[in-house]
Amino acid sequence: MDQTQGDADHPLMGLLDIVGALIAEYESRNVPEPEGTPIDCLKYLMQEHGLKQKDLTELGSPGVISEILAGKRELNTRQIRALSQRFACSPAIFI
Structure with missing residues (x-):
């Protein structure tokens, strides 16, 4: 190339x-294509990059991050865009 x-x-x-x-x-x-929810993908990427909840400041406050990771809140468009840029991946994995 x-x-x-x-x-x-x-x-x-x-x-x-x-x-x-x-x-x-x-x-x-x-x-195989990975299976899982958008939150599962996020948790996997966090583990791979050695990140903790406090490192995901682009998602919002610590309370919002906890709700997202607990499955009580879905990711919004802004958060999906920020995560896809941070992890250099397709936004589709967070939808």
């Missing part, structure tokens, strides 16, 4: 397309 620099006419672009298709096929067969 570094070699092609986005040039559609680069000689390696065909190889890149083939490798990309093979990777997609492999992942569809061998890598």
Whole structure:
């Protein structure tokens, strides 16, 4: 990908397309889609990044964060956007 620099006419672009298709096929067969609620995904990401509730200031006050993690409150659009930016992931996992 570094070699092609986005040039559609680069000689390696065909190889890149083939490798990309093979990777997609492999992942569809061998890598299961994670299951869970948006809160489960958030808890997983918190664990992976070594975060505690107090580190999620973009969600709001400590009380709001506790309610979200306890499943008593859903994430709103602003919070979803902030989390997807923080964790560099699709907002869809929080919906």
